[in-house]
Amino acid sequence: MGLGRPALALVVATARGHALCWTAEQPNCDYALATLATKPTLRELELFLRTLHRFDATRKVYVGTDSVASNWTRKQQIHAVVDTPCLARYEAFSRNWMKRQRWGELTVWTHLQLEKTTVMARALDDGWSGVLYADCDVVWLAPFPSVGPGVLGVSPCLCAPRVEARYGKYNGGHVFARSREVLAVWRNATRRSRYFEQAALETVRTVFNESAFDLDRRANVEWLNLLGSHSFDRRDHTMNLTVDDDGQVWWLGDRLLSIHAHVVPSSNQPNFQLPAVARITAVLQRSLILDDLCATHHLLCASRAPCPVAAIRGRSRTVHIASFRAGHGDAASNYYHFFFGLLVPFLNWLETSRPLQGDAFLLNEHGVNHKFLPQLMRLAGREKCVQVGVVGASTHNGSDATARHVTLSNDLDWSILEGPSPRRVRPPEWGLDWHLYGCGFFSIEARRELARRVDVASRTMLRACACAPEPLVPSKPRLLFVRRRADPHNRHQNRSLPNFDALVAHLHAQSWSSAIEFRVVDFADLTLCEQACEAHQSAVLVAQHGAGLANAAYLRDRGRAAVVEICPKSMWYKSIFQCLAGLRGAHYGRIQQTDIHGPVDVAAAADAVATVLEVLGSPVDEKNRYPRPGGHHLRVCNGKDRVWRAPIDCGY
Ligand SMILES: *[C@@H]1O[C@H](CO)[C@@H](O)[C@H](O)[C@H]1NC(C)=O
Ligand SMILES: *[C@@H]1O[C@H](CO)[C@@H](O)[C@H](O)[C@H]1NC(C)=O
Ligand SMILES: *[C@@H]1O[C@H](CO)[C@@H](O)[C@H](O)[C@H]1NC(C)=O
Ligand SMILES: *[C@@H]1O[C@H](CO)[C@@H](O)[C@H](O)[C@H]1NC(C)=O
Ligand SMILES: *[C@@H]1O[C@H](CO)[C@@H](O)[C@H](O)[C@H]1NC(C)=O
Ligand SMILES: *[C@@H]1O[C@H](CO)[C@@H](O)[C@H](O)[C@H]1NC(C)=O
Secondary structure (H helix, E strand, C coil): CCCCHHHHHHHHHHHCCCCECCCCCCCCCCCEEEEEECHHHHHHHHHHHHHHHHHCCCCCEEEEECHHHHHHHHHCCCCCEEEECCCHHHCCCCHHHHHHCEECCEEHHHHHHHHHHHHHHHHHHCCCCCEEEECCCEEECCCCECCCCCCEEEEECCECHHHHHHHCCEEEEEEEECCHHHHHHHHHHHCCCCCCCCCHHHHHHHHHHHHEEECCCCCCEEHHHHCCCCECCCCCCHHHEEECCCCCEEECCEECCEEECCCCCCCCCCHHHHHHHHHHHHHHCCCCCHHHHHHHCHHHHCCCCCCCHHHHCCCCCCEEEECEECCCCCCCCCHHHHHHHHHHHHHHHHHHCCCCCCCEEEEECCCCCCCCHHHHHHHCCCCCCCEEEEECCCCCCCCCCCHHHEEEECCCCCHHHCCCCCEEECCCEECCCCHHHCCCCCCHHHHHHHHHHHHHHHHHHHHHCCCCCCCCCCCCCEEEEECCCCCCCCCCCCCCCCCHHHHHHHHHCCCCHHHCEEEEECHHHCCHHHHHHHHHCCCEEEEECCHHHHHHHHCCCCCCCEEEEEEEHHHCCCCHHHHHHHHHCCEEEEEEECCCCCCECHHHHHHHHHHHHHHCCCCCCHHHCCCCCCCCCCCCCCCCCCCCECCCCCCC
């Protein structure tokens, strides 16, 4: 054949299964990828795309989707994909129904499985020289392997003969094809298959015999390769799956290319598979794709110490359901109302429910498009190793929630909502956003309770976000200026400070400025965690009246921090942030801005900052800690909707 030396070396390497595709220009590296995804598998698809992108940012991916997965796929920015919504026609059916019902010679379920050939065909029609289909619960651990030159590539099960006799010698979750003919033969052979479309691959392999090849055996390793009951040599290879100091995953002496597993086991995954899945999870938790895993399955990253997989499957799991509603304002888009209307009540509920590991916590919301809640869902529950999610149930209190109602989750499997797990449904409750408007009226007990709840939420967030702890050696106090952009679309919240830069410069010019660390942030650009850590690390928070001051909840307590609020004259009556500073035990100063877009008096601001700096570290003066009753305080406990009770008795 006259192969030159480099090409020969590659062929040899390929034969030994050692060539990886570092660029698509290498021989047999120029192929597309195909997969299928539906609503319940979105987290897996996300992990699939994240890990793929880590090793191969340009490989073309074709995804067969239902309508939810299609929407998600089009919106995501992780990896460029071609969406093929070929699964939409199955989404109205249950799995059991599809397995019983026939369309022509095949069950509906088998038709659904065969849609993988639809997606593969689309890639071939687009001109790719080949396409690798991989189930979306594959986690990529290395660049792709180069494939053989043949028209069909299959992934041998390498399992016990008994297993292969029943399910087929090749895995249906990893198939390579170079022609539509291969796909047609596969579909045809499925009519006589003993196990869905998978066992039919044996026939296809025979048909294409000489021009078929085995895929790299370091790819697609599954639970059944690990367990003695199913493995090729009937030995247990669980412990042969290891990870080295560089985070590379190894199995039986080879670096693994991909693992095929539901990292969070689904309801139909039998218990005997768990030891293998637990090992796979433990290895991935130490592997180089850890960040991807944490981004999609945060339960597996609980407080750095892994949350045991078995914990989210136990039998005696309780489903907790609560409904919280911001008292007014829009928790979906306004940070202040989100923070006190949802975040604080939600984290207190998690804390006071004393959950067992693996319990499920559902927030019953009503289908609104939340700006901040998805981030909270990823953080909440980490420490306690509980599964949290959001449902849009039809009842006020969420008592009828089913898996179908789940709208936002941090986890894959909500089948717990279909089973007989005990439920604890709380009566609906107003959030605490209104309480801050009225705390001048409150009894001492009510203020204490409010302060306790804000503290619980603050501490939970600081831990979940792994914010740096306070330094042991006292350092320069940090003065944090919060820059605020005018929002041209929001009439109500449209405020700005035209001389913000002059204000910062003026404070820089003060005699005491060398003893202070200056910092300027725009909270609108930061994640929930970045905001929490920034606020916690500052000694004095200087900000214009507005949602960013909600972050005063993260200030250090017992007089060790302070707030200076720049408040437009037209909002002078509002005492929300004075109340919040009081709840945190932070010193408080306020300066007036004549107009919502007017300049602030920089000398007055410097005085206010100097005043709080002088008292920093000493306890706040109890007499002036809270706003005086009267003025514009809103009465918050009047129960405008009696179904929703107020959590704290306001004492009036
Ligand atoms: C998909 O997105 C469109 C437009 O954003 C929306 O109207 C539709 O309801 C979404 N479908 C599903 C199933 O989420
Ligand atoms: C389908 O398979 C049967 C045998 O399994 C074969 O006789 C027939 O020719 C095949 N049809 C096509 C279109 O490949
Ligand atoms: C492939 O064909 C060869 C003869 O060309 C035959 O010996 C072998 O058994 C065939 N393999 C399979 C898997 O059918
Ligand atoms: C697999 O693990 C066993 C112990 O669990 C060990 O004795 C054996 O050498 C390992 N095999 C390989 C190939 O690493
Ligand atoms: C929840 O609401 C339903 C009706 O919407 C009611 O029957 C049930 O008692 C409520 N449960 C609790 C715990 O409030
Ligand atoms: C917001 O304020 C800016 C001035 O900074 C003004 O130009 C704009 O019209 C205002 N928008 C609204 C909706 O009031």
